[in-house]
Amino acid sequence: xxxxxxxxxxxxxxxxxxxxxxxxxxxxxxxxxxxxxxxxxxxxxxxxxxxxxxxxxxxxxxxxxxxxxxxxxx
Numbered sequence: 001x002x003x004x005x006x007x008x009x010x011x012x013x014x015x016x017x018x019x020x021x022x023x024x025x026x027x028x029x030x031x032x033x034x035x036x037x038x039x040x041x042x043x044x045x046x047x048x049x050x051x052x053x054x055x056x057x058x059x060x061x062x063x064x065x066x067x068x069x070x071x072x073x074x
Contacts, residue, residue: 008037010066011070014066018056018063025049025053025056026049
């Protein structure tokens with residue numbers, strides 16, 4: 001019972017962090033891309049963007065793992 005409460009709280013925290021990490025990733029997908037922007041340049045992720053990208057992947061894996069553990073614990 002106590003561990004179930006901790007996992008629910010942890011699930012909420014991971015969900016909030018996952019939403020925040022997805023929202024912080026800047027993709028230039030504005031209205032200019034609808035009309036065909038010819039200035040698209042492929043860029044590599046560096047520094048904080050790279051860290052945020054990997055953190056999003058890890059948080060997604062943790063989120064799925066917690067929810068699968070809920071599925072099999074009942």
